[in-house]
Amino acid sequence: MSADTRTAAPVTPAAPETRAADPALAARFWANAGGIAFGGDYNPEQWPREVHAEDLVLMKEAGVTLLSVGIFSWALLEPREGEYDFGWLDEVMDNLAGAGIKVALATATAAPPAWLVRKHPEILPVTADGTVLGGGSRRHYTPSSSAYRRYATGITRVIAERYKDHPALALWHVDNELGCHVSEFYGDEDAQAFRDWLARRHGTIEALNDAWGTAFWSQHYASFDEIQPPRVAPSTLNPGQQLDFQRYSSWALIDYYRALLAVLREVTPHVPATTNLMASSATRSMDYFDWARDLDVIANDHYLVAADPDNHVELAFSADLTRGIAGGRPWLLMEHSTSAVNWQPRNRPKLPGEMLRNSLAHVARGADAVMFFQWRQSFAGSEKFHSAMVPHGGKDTRVFREVCELGAALRRLAEVQGSLVESRVAIVFDYEAWWAAELDSHPSADVRYLDMLRDFHGSLFRRGVTADVLHPAADLSGYDLVLVCTLYAVDDGAAANIAAAARRGATLLVSYFSGIVDKHDHVRLGGYPGAFRDLLGVSVEEFHPLPAGGTVALDDGSTGSVWSEQVRLAGAEAPASFTSYPLAGVPALTRHAAGAGTAWYLATRPDAAALDRLVDRLLAESGVAPAAAAAPGVELVRRRHPDGRSYLFALNHGRSEATVDASGRELLGGGRFTGTVAAGGCAVVAED
Numbered sequence: 001m002s003a004d005t006r007t008a009a010p011v012t013p014a015a016p017e018t019r020a021a022d023p024a025l026a027a028r029f030w031a032n033a034g035g036i037a038f039g040g041d042y043n044p045e046q047w048p049r050e051v052h053a054e055d056l057v058l059m060k061e062a063g064v065t066l067l068s069v070g071i072f073s074w075a076l077l078e079p080r081e082g083e084y085d086f087g088w089l090d091e092v093m094d095n096l097a098g099a100g101i102k103v104a105l106a107t108a109t110a111a112p113p114a115w116l117v118r119k120h121p122e123i124l125p126v127t128a129d130g131t132v133l134g135g136g137s138r139r140h141y142t143p144s145s146s147a148y149r150r151y152a153t154g155i156t157r158v159i160a161e162r163y164k165d166h167p168a169l170a171l172w173h174v175d176n177e178l179g180c181h182v183s184e185f186y187g188d189e190d191a192q193a194f195r196d197w198l199a200r201r202h203g204t205i206e207a208l209n210d211a212w213g214t215a216f217w218s219q220h221y222a223s224f225d226e227i228q229p230p231r232v233a234p235s236t237l238n239p240g241q242q243l244d245f246q247r248y249s250s251w252a253l254i255d256y257y258r259a260l261l262a263v264l265r266e267v268t269p270h271v272p273a274t275t276n277l278m279a280s281s282a283t284r285s286m287d288y289f290d291w292a293r294d295l296d297v298i299a300n301d302h303y304l305v306a307a308d309p310d311n312h313v314e315l316a317f318s319a320d321l322t323r324g325i326a327g328g329r330p331w332l333l334m335e336h337s338t339s340a341v342n343w344q345p346r347n348r349p350k351l352p353g354e355m356l357r358n359s360l361a362h363v364a365r366g367a368d369a370v371m372f373f374q375w376r377q378s379f380a381g382s383e384k385f386h387s388a389m390v391p392h393g394g395k396d397t398r399v400f401r402e403v404c405e406l407g408a409a410l411r412r413l414a415e416v417q418g419s420l421v422e423s424r425v426a427i428v429f430d431y432e433a434w435w436a437a438e439l440d441s442h443p444s445a446d447v448r449y450l451d452m453l454r455d456f457h458g459s460l461f462r463r464g465v466t467a468d469v470l471h472p473a474a475d476l477s478g479y480d481l482v483l484v485c486t487l488y489a490v491d492d493g494a495a496a497n498i499a500a501a502a503r504r505g506a507t508l509l510v511s512y513f514s515g516i517v518d519k520h521d522h523v524r525l526g527g528y529p530g531a532f533r534d535l536l537g538v539s540v541e542e543f544h545p546l547p548a549g550g551t552v553a554l555d556d557g558s559t560g561s562v563w564s565e566q567v568r569l570a571g572a573e574a575p576a577s578f579t580s581y582p583l584a585g586v587p588a589l590t591r592h593a594a595g596a597g598t599a600w601y602l603a604t605r606p607d608a609a610a611l612d613r614l615v616d617r618l619l620a621e622s623g624v625a626p627a628a629a630a631a632p633g634v635e636l637v638r639r640r641h642p643d644g645r646s647y648l649f650a651l652n653h654g655r656s657e658a659t660v661d662a663s664g665r666e667l668l669g670g671g672r673f674t675g676t677v678a679a680g681g682c683a684v685v686a687e688d
């Protein structure tokens, strides 16, 4: 095939309402999965044929059912422009089909080949300071490059045409971790795409001037052509420009995905598609709630921070967020690690049993696939010290034995597939609010968007209470407790949605620096927190952010950090107040009747014990109970089928045996559940 047959993909987006996710394709994918899918990234191009043969034997032994193939194989599939070598991939696909293993086939576009970089250097990413990032690595392209889109859609079409009827093909794996390494692009073509996006968003330049507040500092624009991305500048940039650039940057990546998806839909309308997200506390540049509307099934990658002793709590947050992105439906854990990674400063291996616990934690929280980066540990290249399912030591290793045990465990959990996670608590989460809350020139650099969210999530986690992490506009009608943390920017619709939850009868808690601005980052006037002031029955005149590391005392004996403010009651009562100068006697925690529910306001970041007491109080008021009674250190989550069959996951992160009050069949070990879970062990109870 010659290069001329490549389809040109327009950089102009599809209209936002034409989003592509197809629930029927998702249903077909899960119906064919036959239980909890198990596998990982498979990179056979790094190995000779004999190793491929051994791979098949070991995959069978481990019980592998699904592999992501070809993610970084473009330079081998098309070694020179228009010259293709698919022989090796044909053989791999046929062998996997023969072994009954399904493939999430990649578009191979996550690392452009050297010939393409040489011919079109303008595809390379440019950073805010004008640095052009080079090739020889991966992800060295900007998603708005018209040349890159032409070539990427071209290779995608060639792959789709070749494998469209292949029996192994179960899912398209579009590109890989879009936005990984670089998520904002500042080159000339990006600048033009940004301008086009702004023109579509704002309609007229005057509307943009209003939205950005350009009367300030002589920032007025007479035409869209004058606008640049927020490149490095002498002082702080216009917040509207920064916020819109963040929105645009998220859009540019998913729009690139849509360009590849359009080709896949044309050639294989029957095959579902996804791309692997990186939803966690570490990824903030992409609005995955927006992206979800184009992914048939949601796939997520998650890596533990080895040095964090509570990394299993962060894992739970990531999984709860991923489930929120998936609209509560099952999702794929596309990557995690069997043991150490290679990209943290010090990469410790996972301890015996840790990988099983991590895997089952994802399953407990809605994952119906457990996959790893990668099947076989590379012997060369920059990821050679990253663990894999088959380590350097081969099959006679702890890691491979644990991989086989995991495969067996997942087979025993087949009946869990398709059940939904039970939760009556919603934690509101919004990428746009995250971006806006952490813009520069704010009252305190110590206000980090995730801090209160993670504090509440962690406290609930330790109490065995599962929370759904949801977009502010999500349906909140099924929740008895709703937590709104640092929702600095909120539009009127979302504010009304949150207020309606309280008025309907839920207990609502709003924490400081919420409801301050609208979607343009314009302050809501008349007293903070403008969007929630009436609902909460308070009004705030001035913020008193605390010194670095400083605390403030409260009259209930607790302390607060990071934040305090001049709260005035306007209908609410004050269960706790500040005691120290200059805010002595000023409310720190308030409670207000709101229709059939209540609306609490928290004006500081409480110490851990005070936060736990507050959570206990909110749970009691909202009538939300833990998934079961258990000893401390046990992670508890329940999944339930619509017909009522329920499964209690009890994962013991502690170092001693723990009791769990549940009865039923224990699926992992077989037999009746004994009521205890071994130190570091797991139980999945099909409840009576």
Ligand code: GLA
Binding pocket: 176, 177, 301, 303, 335, 341, 342, 373, 383, 386
């Ligand atoms: C990401 C990538 C993989 C691999 C892993 C290593 O998740 O998608 O290709 O690099 O990181 O942890």
